[in-house]
Amino acid sequence: MKKGSLNRRMTLLVIRDAQQPPKQLQCSTAAVILVPTLVIASISTLVIGLQIRSSHIISQMETNLAVQSLQMEVTVADKNAAIGRLRREVMELTNQATSIRERLQRITELEQQMQQFIRKHGNSSSASSNKSTITPLSWDASDHTGGEFIAVHENTVLLARQAMDDFQEIESLLDTVERTVPRSIQQANAVQQNLERKQAAQLLQTRRLALAEQGRPSIWPVGSRRMSSSFGYRSDPFTGKSAFHSGVDIAGQTGDPVYAAGAGTVLEANSSGARGKCIIIQHPDGLQSWYMHLSGMQVAPGDHVQKGQTIGLLGSTGRSTGPHLHxxxxxxxQPVDPLLYVQ
Ligand SMILES: [Zn+2]
Known part of the structure; x- marks a missing residue:
């Protein structure tokens, strides 16, 4: 535009109201062009500034959101890891519960074996008196079970509750074991004591029988087996009259050893007129063995002698017609027939 045209002046009519006269404003052409241009430029600058500022705010918000989202992802990952750990721990607890239950089952079986032992051997009064109070412990995983099937991975809370139920069941079983096992042990001890008493009594009885057997006169008292007179009524060798012979006469040589017919205690070992040198041995069960007309005696009253032990020597002392043993x-x-005891 030419400088001359810019310097030309323009008249602007401003009509404010119908009743008022129009107002004339004189201004240069340059002003008419420059003022709107400046206004438009200012507005544009303002709009652009606002746009820049808003885009900056949006960008900042987006950054914040991304950070928050990342944090949340990390938190969720942490929680998932924690849930995974919890689930593994619950699984471990469940496995432990199963293991403990199996061991309890074995204890239960042992306790039942003990009960069988008590029933088999415990016919004593102490064991039978408690019999009614004993309830054998029983637990069987294959019996009376049920419930809804829930896969392991589906619900950790349900899994934990199941583990808790398992442990409560174990606690209940342990209570029962705690109650029954000491009672069974007590019964087993009573049975054992009873068996020991029986065994001791049997041993004592066996010893008594052995002693009785040892003490019973049963062996022939001299080497010679030649009898010269038997037990019972006979003709007396001195008078020829009928007389009772209270033993047997065994002929032999003077000095032949005389043996104890059974074990026992020497009651008498002395010399008297008719019996000569005579030994009497006391045996169990009210039995005595008498040895008369000895030439020598090797034991004294109070001595304990074994069956077969040499106690004296055959002779002919006292009322005797020749060397023999009465x-x-x-x-x-009461004298009895010696042949009922010795053969
Ligand atoms: Zn005689």
Whole structure:
């Protein structure tokens, strides 16, 4: 535009109201062009500034959101890891519960074996008196079970609750074991004591029988087996009259050893007129063995002698017609036939 045209002046009519006269404003052409241009430029600058500022705010918000989202992802990952750990721990607890239950089952079986032992051997009064109070412990995983099937991975809370139920069941079983096992042990001890008493009694009885057997006169008292007179009524060798012979006479040589017919205690070992040198041995069960007409005696009253032990020597002392042994068995102070005891 030419400088001359810019310097030309323009008249602007401003009509404010119908009743008022129009107002004339004189201004240069340059002003008419420059002022709107400046106004438009200012507005544009303002709009652009606002746009820049808003885009900056949006960008900042987007950054914040991304950071928050990342944080949340990290938190969720942490929680998932924690849930995974919890689930593994619950699984471990469940496995432990199963293991403990199996061990309890074995204890239960042992306890039942103990009960069988008690029932088999415990016929004593102490065991039978408690019999009614015993309830054998029983637990069987294959019996009376049920419930909804829930896969392991589906619900950790349900899994934990199941583990808790398992442990409560174990606690209940342990209570029962705690109650029954000491009672069973007590019964087993009573049975054992009873068996020991029986065994001791049997041993004592066996020893008594052995002693009785040892003490019973049963062996022939001299080497010679030649009898010269038997037990019972006979003709007396001195008078020829009928007389009772209270033992058997065994002929032999003077000095032949005389043996104890059974074990026992020497009651008498002395010399008297008719019996000559005579030994009497006391045996169990009221039995005595008498040995008369000895030439020598090797034991004294109070000595304990074994069956077969040499106690004296055959002779002919006292009322005797020649070397022989008068052997006599006395039962409860009555002479009996020695051949009933010795052969
Ligand atoms: Zn005789």
């Amino acid at each position: 052997f006599q068995i006395v039962k409860h102070n």
